[in-house]
Structure formats: structure tokens, C-alpha cells
Amino acid sequence: MLPTIAWQGEEIVMVDQRKLPAAEIYVTCKSVNDIAKAIKTMVIRGAPAIGVCAAMGLALGAARSKATGTKQFTTEFQRNCDLLAATRPTAVNLFWAIERMKRAFSDGALAGESVDQLKARLRTEADRLHDDDVASCRAIGAHGAALVPQEATILTHCNAGALATAGYGTALGVIRGAVEAGKKVCVLADETRPFLQGARLTAWELVKDGIDTTVITDNMAGSIMRQGDIDLVVVGADRIAANGDFANKIGTYPVAVLAKEHGIPFYVAAPWSTIDLSTRDGDAIPIEERDPREVTHVGSNQLAPEGAHIRNPSFDVTPNKYITAIITERGVHRAPFIESLADAGSGH
Numbered sequence: 001m002l003p004t005i006a007w008q009g010e011e012i013v014m015v016d017q018r019k020l021p022a023a024e025i026y027v028t029c030k031s032v033n034d035i036a037k038a039i040k041t042m043v044i045r046g047a048p049a050i051g052v053c054a055a056m057g058l059a060l061g062a063a064r065s066k067a068t069g070t071k072q073f074t075t076e077f078q079r080n081c082d083l084l085a086a087t088r089p090t091a092v093n094l095f096w097a098i099e100r101m102k103r104a105f106s107d108g109a110l111a112g113e114s115v116d117q118l119k120a121r122l123r124t125e126a127d128r129l130h131d132d133d134v135a136s137c138r139a140i141g142a143h144g145a146a147l148v149p150q151e152a153t154i155l156t157h158c159n160a161g162a163l164a165t166a167g168y169g170t171a172l173g174v175i176r177g178a179v180e181a182g183k184k185v186c187v188l189a190d191e192t193r194p195f196l197q198g199a200r201l202t203a204w205e206l207v208k209d210g211i212d213t214t215v216i217t218d219n220m221a222g223s224i225m226r227q228g229d230i231d232l233v234v235v236g237a238d239r240i241a242a243n244g245d246f247a248n249k250i251g252t253y254p255v256a257v258l259a260k261e262h263g264i265p266f267y268v269a270a271p272w273s274t275i276d277l278s279t280r281d282g283d284a285i286p287i288e289e290r291d292p293r294e295v296t297h298v299g300s301n302q303l304a305p306e307g308a309h310i311r312n313p314s315f316d317v318t319p320n321k322y323i324t325a326i327i328t329e330r331g332v333h334r335a336p337f338i339e340s341l342a343d344a345g346s347g348h
């Protein structure tokens with residue numbers, strides 16, 4: 001499995017996803033500031049991976065603290081939480097992971113633990129969060145594999161793979177699960193302008209796994225669907241609202257509309273940490289606007305002229321009516337999502 005992010009002694013190492021596939025370079029983070037920068041600049045990206053990275057960053061920040069008393073240690077921890085929460089707004093996994101770390105901290109503080117005990121507790125919680133994410137992806141893969149025909153061409157958008165999680169992937173977890181179940185799968189990877197996560201990252205990790213992969217530009221999907229050459233679509237998500245509306249990489253919404261028009265099943269695969277029952281629908285999901293340079297340039301090559309206005313919303317919202325099913329580690333959830341998600345969320 002690909003090493004998305006890992007401890008190396010007291011430091012955190014991650015593959016630089018901005019550089020793939022041309023170069024496999026690893027970035028070492030020695031402080032919580034390094035971690036915040038890595039998330040903001042997309043060294044690491046993908047909703048579950050961002051959450052895991054933030055949790056590990058909080059454990060790293062705590063381990064590096066020179067505080068001798070719990071008062072100062074608590075102030076630093078809170079500041080680190082705020083720093084990480086300000087990195088990327090759309091992926092709810094980031095806020096979910098920070099909340100989980102805050103809960104671990106307050107459990108320890110309430111039990112009267114020392115600074116060293118709190119440090120150990122945060123490290124344990126971050127490790128658990130990392131391992132839970134891999135386990136969730138594997139369960140998503142197993143549930144999703146059952147939905148894939150014995151022979152299938154599957155379209156995916158962006159990268160919801162091992163690189164976007166602690167390992168194995170969500171949408172690509174479904175694909176890996178189907179392949180492991182002996183199904184004959186061909187993958188069509190949308191290139192995913194502007195950051196090209198599909199062409200660069202999805203194709204890289206699938207080819208590495210020996211899975212048949214074809215890269216297409218984003219504007220080819222409709223025509224290929226009309227020719228009858230796509231059996232199903234599976235994508236990841238950055239935030240799924242209580243009613244099933246979800247935010248994912250810009251360009252997901254048109255794929256969903258096209259799939260419905262052509263009668264092609266459209267699945268969303270995500271861990272439960274992506275479900276945000278406190279957000280009622282897609283209109284309430286904050287959408288990140290990123291640097292215009294991602295649109296005007298590819299690498300150092302300028303595509304658009306100086307003086308042109310640029311828009312760069314990084315995510316779009318797909319209304320629930322386009323979704324065939326949402327696949328989480330808790331099972332396969334179908335419409336009405338307001339009920340199926342609430343049911344799956346109760347008792348946890």
C-alpha cells in the first residue's frame with residue numbers, strides 16, 4: 001500500500017502530491033506549522049487524508065511543546081487546533097479530526113493527567129484515527145465491490161484513492177475491492193482540471209497497482225457515456241450533508257448530471273467522518289476558492305492572458321437526486337438519504 005503519511009521517529013513524512021507523478025519526493029514535517037503549510041499548499045490533500053494529517057499534526061505539536069504546566073500546554077493545543085482549522089474549509093474530515101483530538105485532550109485533562117500523559121494520549125488517538133481510516137476504506141471497498149458488475153468500466157473524478165486517505169482509498173477502495181473480488185475492471189480517470197488529481201494521482205496509483213486505467217479530459221465523459229462505454233461512476237466526497245447533497249472536487253456535479261441522463265449508476269464512497277449531519281443540505285457547505293494561478297497556469301506554463309478575470313472554486317455541490325447510493329463503512333445508504341443517513345448515524 002502507498003505510504004500517504006507516516007511517522008518517522010518524532011517527525012511526520014508524506015509524499016509530496018504536488019510533484020507526482022514526475023517525481024516521488026517526500027516532505028518531512030517537524031512542527032505543527034509545517035503540517036498546516038503542507039495541508040494548505042496541497043502537499044497532502046483529499047478529505048480523509050487532511051483529517052488524519054491534522055490529527056497527527058496536533059500530536060506532533062504537543063510532543064514538541066516545551067510547556068511545563070497544563071495551563072500553557074492547553075493554550076498551545078487550542079492555538080494549534082485553530083491554526084489547522086484555518087487551512088482548508090470544505091473537507092469536514094478536518095474539523096471532525098480536530099474535534100476528536102479535542103475530546104481526547106479533554107478526557108485526559110478531566111482525569112488530571114500530566115503534560116507527558118496528555119502528549120502520549122494525543123499520539124495514541126492520532127494513531128488510532130489513522131488506522132481507523134484505513135479500516136473504513138477497506139470496509140467501503142468490500143461494500144462497494146458488491147455493486148460492481150463482473151465486468152465493468154468505471155469512471156472516477158479527482159483522486160479518492162490511497163493518496164487521499166490514510167491508505168486504500170474510498171472511490172478507489174471500491175475499485176480495489178472489486179478487483180480483489182475477481183472482477184474485471186477498467187477505470188476511466190477524469191484528468192480533473194485545474195489541479196489534475198485524476199491524471200496525476202489516480203492514474204499513478206492505479207497503474208502502480210496494475211489496474212487497467214485510461215485518462216480522459218473532463219469534457220470527454222459525456223460523449224463516452226453516450227456511446228455506452230461507462231457502466232458506473234464512483235467518486236469520493238469532501239462533505240456530505242444530512243440530506244445526501246455532497247461537495248466534491250469541481251466537475252463532479254456535471255458528471256452526476258450526465259450519469260443520470262444516460263441511466264448510469266452514480267455512487268459516492270466516503271468514510272463516516274465525511275458525513276456532516278449538522279449541515280442540512282448542500283447550500284450550507286462552504287466552498288473553498290483557491291489561487292487563480294491554478295487556473296491560469298499548468299506548472300510554470302501560462303495558459304490564460306494577464307488581465308482576464310479568473311474563478312477557481314475548488315469544489316461543487318451535487319444534489320442528492322443524482323446519487324444512486326452512498327457507500328460508507330456502515331453500509332450502502334439509499335434515498336431518502338435524510339432517513340438512511342440518520343438511521344446509520346444513530347447509536348454511534
Ligand code: MRU
Binds near residue numbers: 045164238250
Ligand atoms: O482539493 P483536493 O484534492 O483535496 O480535493 C479532493 C477531492 O475532492 C476528493 O474527491 C475528496 O476529498 C475525497 S478523497 C477520498
